[in-house]
Every structure is written in C-alpha cells, then in structure tokens.
Amino acid sequence: MRPTPPARPVFIKKRACTWRVNLSHLKRNYAPAECRRNRIEMNATQAKTKAELPKGFTVRGAALNDVEPALTLFNTWSRSVIGQDEITDVDAIRNEWVSPGFDPAQDIRLVFSPEGQMVGYIEAWTTAKPPVHPWIWGRVHPNYNGLGIGTWLLNWAEERVCKALDELPADLRFAPRVGIFRQSEASKKLFEDMGFQYIRSSYDMQIELDETPLAPQWSGEITLKTCDPEKDMRAVYxxxxxxxxxxxxxxxxxxxxxFERFKHFLTGEAFDPSLWFLAMDGDEIAGISLCRLQSYSDPNLGYVNILGVRRAWRKRGVGLALLRHSFGELYERGKRKVGLGVDASNLTGALRLYEKAGMHVHQAFDLYEKTIRSGREISVESLSE
Incomplete structure (x- = not known):
C-alpha cells in the first residue's frame, strides 16, 4: 500500500486513514470558515504557491474505471524516483476507493493533459475519526513537472480536507499530513514551499530468506493459532x-x-486468514501478526501487514516469536523476501525488534505536516500518553 503515516496501520488511511461538492474545482467560498481564515492569513511565501493548471489541461473527480490509468501514473512516477514500481496490486487501489466514508468522485482529483493522458493525481482522506490529521497523497507524471500541477493539486487537497474542521471541537489542533519517499527532492520542495514541515520518518524493512528461518521460541504460557474469521475478527481488531x-x-x-474500516481494508481480495497468526494466552490474544502472501509493490515479497503485542504481554518475546513464525510460514509458501513498515522512532522499540530479527531498511519515507489550526493535540506523541 502506498506510504501512510508511520503512526497508522495501513487500513486507517488509507494508505488509514492509515494517511480520502461534486465539483471539478472546489471553490474557496465553499471552504469552511477556519480554512478561509487560514487562506487569508497566508504569509508571502505561501501566497506564491497559488497556481493555475496549464492551458488545455482538465480536472475531474475519479471513478472506478480510472483505477488502472491511475496505477500506471503511480508506477511511472515511482520508477523515476526509486527505480521500481510502488504498487502492483490494482485490487488494493480499487479497495481503497470503495472504502467506508471515501468517495473518489469527491475526494480525488485527476488532471489530464490536452491529449487526454492522466498526468496528475491527488487524494484527500478524512475518514479516520476524529479527523485531526487528514492524509493527503498525490503524484504528478515526471514528464509534466514544473507546470504547477502539483501545486494546484495540493492547494485543492488542503481546501478539501478543511471540510473536516466542521466535525471537530474548536480547541483541537488540525494538521494535514503528507508522506514521501526520501529520494523525492521535488516533492520535499513542494511541501516545504506550501508550508509543510518535516516531523518524522518511517521505514520499509525487508529480510532475505536464503535458508529456513530460525524457529520461534514461545514462552510457556503462549500458544499459537490462526484466525477464524467467523469467531475471531472482533477480538483481533x-x-x-x-x-x-x-x-x-x-x-x-x-x-x-x-471495526468496519478494519474489516474492509484487511479482508479484501488478498485476505488469507491462514496467514493471520494469533499468540494466545489462554482465551486472550496477546499479540497478532496479520500477513499477506505478497506485498502491495512486489508479488515476490511476503508482507507482515500488522504486527502488534498488547501492553500486558510486552517484554516476553511475543513479538519476536510472532515475527519469526511469520517468516517461517511465508518461507514455506515460497517467499524468499519478507517486508513490513515501521515508524523509525517507534515508541515501543519495534525498530530494534526488527533489526534483531535480521531485517534491514529498504526504503525511507518522510512525514510532513502543516498546522492549519493550533490547539490541543489529541494524537499520541509519547508513551506517557
């Protein structure tokens, strides 16, 4: 799945979030009052970022028949930046577009060249509730850089997510977030020019399995089972x-x-409950490893979608045992590489755990945010919270 804030499992966004007025142009008069005030108070640097699309270019919302052209655009962009496709699972994109609370006609904007080629894309997600950190994600075809398309799209997305201000108490901080591959200097410059500031990084980590992985070591009271979707889904969530x-x-x-979004994102086309591993202490779930047979970007890469251990069972080796068990199962199914995503400054030591298991950083993503309204921060920033 496309990069999502390191704070969120992929299903929140999007990705997540996760990290999405049926008008081709969202008119400023229709933006919430707080967002309009923010526009009025823009400093000179931000004001310079206002842009119009080039003559002859058109824009509209998305429909499901746009999924495959969008995938082509995403991968054309990623090959120019990281030298590989960033997503190969077209069903994952389609699943996002039909997720609860997201409307591609309203929450996506597509830009087309005069010849009809899709050359720009952006999505604005406010589905995570309360939506204090909306997620914005976009791409511009590398042959069309420097024409103001990215600036126009980001301006649109910022105004679009401001609709969420109407849902929030007036004292809450509101700050949309964006994420980029670290190699994308053009994206970094655009975000900074638009007033976004770097706050954090996340890593895509991988391990090469050249031989049978080490067997997990379970503490005496912990047993392992696979998920029964009919009985376990709510407990897993x-x-x-x-x-x-x-x-x-x-x-x-x-x-x-x-719960509804969890089920939607994690029980789609690629759902395989035999790859959902539950560490059990009696009748209670101590930890989970929810895997996919292939990642969103590489069909040859097994993927640990979510790995989590509940507070009461931490520091007992449950996470490492779940991870090694996942490696072993994916290896038995023919995977010789396994990946996962992690917050680079994870508060519970997950990065150290993955390094201990033999994983290394494959890609780095940087997270930026823009404070549109200052106030009380309700998202977790430290373990004391």
Whole structure:
C-alpha cells in the first residue's frame, strides 16, 4: 500500500486513514470558515504557491474505471524516483476507493493533459475519526513537472480536507499530513514551499530468506493459532487497537466505525486468514501478526501487514516469536523476501525488534505536516500518553 503515516496501520488511511461538492474545482467560498481564515492569513511565501493548471489541461473527480490509468501514473512516477514500481496490486487501489466514508468522485482529483493522458493525481482522506490529521497523497507524471500541477493539486487537497474542521471541537489542533519517499527532492520542495514541515520518518524493512528461518521460541504460557474469521475478527481488531495505542499519531476512534474500516481494508481480495497468526494466552490474544502472501509493490515479497503485542504481554518475546513464525510460514509458501513498515522512532522499540530479527531498511519515507489550526493535540506523541 502506498506510504501512510508511520503512526497508522495501513487500513486507517488509507494508505488509514492509515494517511480520502461534486465539483471539478472546489471553490474557496465553499471552504469552511477556519480554512478561509487560514487562506487569508497566508504569509508571502505561501501566497506564491497559488497556481493555475496549464492551458488545455482538465480536472475531474475519479471513478472506478480510472483505477488502472491511475496505477500506471503511480508506477511511472515511482520508477523515476526509486527505480521500481510502488504498487502492483490494482485490487488494493480499487479497495481503497470503495472504502467506508471515501468517495473518489469527491475526494480525488485527476488532471489530464490536452491529449487526454492522466498526468496528475491527488487524494484527500478524512475518514479516520476524529479527523485531526487528514492524509493527503498525490503524484504528478515526471514528464509534466514544473507546470504547477502539483501545486494546484495540493492547494485543492488542503481546501478539501478543511471540510473536516466542521466535525471537530474548536480547541483541537488540525494538521494535514503528507508522506514521501526520501529520494523525492521535488516533492520535499513542494511541501516545504506550501508550508509543510518535516516531523518524522518511517521505514520499509525487508529480510532475505536464503535458508529456513530460525524457529520461534514461545514462552510457556503462549500458544499459537490462526484466525477464524467467523469467531475471531472482533477480538483481533480489539487487540490491534490496544497494540497501537502506544504508536505515534494514534487517535482513539469510535469503535464500530474503526471495526468496519478494519474489516474492509484487511479482508479484501488478498485476505488469507491462514496467514493471520494469533499468540494466545489462554482465551486472550496477546499479540497478532496479520500477513499477506505478497506485498502491495512486489508479488515476490511476503508482507507482515500488522504486527502488534498488547501492553500486558510486552517484554516476553511475543513479538519476536510472532515475527519469526511469520517468516517461517511465508518461507514455506515460497517467499524468499519478507517486508513490513515501521515508524523509525517507534515508541515501543519495534525498530530494534526488527533489526534483531535480521531485517534491514529498504526504503525511507518522510512525514510532513502543516498546522492549519493550533490547539490541543489529541494524537499520541509519547508513551506517557
């Protein structure tokens, strides 16, 4: 899945979030009052970023038949930046576009050249509740850089996410976030020119499995089972929810809304409950490892989508045992590489755990945010919270 804030499991966004007025142009008069005030108060540097699309270029919202052209655009961009495709699973994109609370006609903008080629894309996500950190993600075709397309799209997305201000108490801080591959200097410059500031990094980590992985070592009271979707789904979600309460950026959301999005994102086309591993202490879930047979970007790479251990079972080797078990199962199914994503400054020591298991950094992503309204921060920033 496309990079999401390190704070969020992929299903929140998007990715997540996760980290999405049926008008081709969102008119400023329709933006919430707080957002309009922010526009009025823009400093001179930000004011210079206002842009118009080049003559002959058109813009509209997305429909499901745009998924494959969008995938082509994403990978054309990523090959120019990181030398490889960033997503090969077209069903993952389609699943995002039909996720609860997201409307591609409203929450995506596509830019087309005069010849009809899709050359720009952006999505604006406010589905995570409360939406204090909306997620913005976009791409511009490398042959069309420098024409103001990225600036126009980011301006649109910023105004679009400002609709979420109407949902929030007036004292809460509101700061949209964006994430980029570290190699993308053009994206970094655009974000900084638009008033976004770097706050954190995350890593895509991998391990090469040249031989049978080390067997897991379980403490005496812990047993392992695979997920039974008919019986375990809600308990798995609650275990994930508790595990991520100590994750930077975590925001407690309404239980039922979160559960519906969890099921949508993690039980789509690639769902395989035999790769959902539950570490059990009696009848209680101590930890989870929810895997995919292939990653979103590489069909030859197995992927640990979510790895989490509940507070009461930490420091007992549960996380390492789950990880090694996951490596072993994916190896048995023919995978010789396994990947996962992690916050580079993870509050619970996950990065050290993955390094101990033999993983290394494959790609780095940088997270930026822009404070549109100052106020009380309700997302997790330290373990004391």
């Amino acid at each position: 609650l275990a994930q929810r508790e595990s991520f309460r100590d994750h930077f950026g975590y925001v407690e959301e309404p239980l039922e809304e979160g």
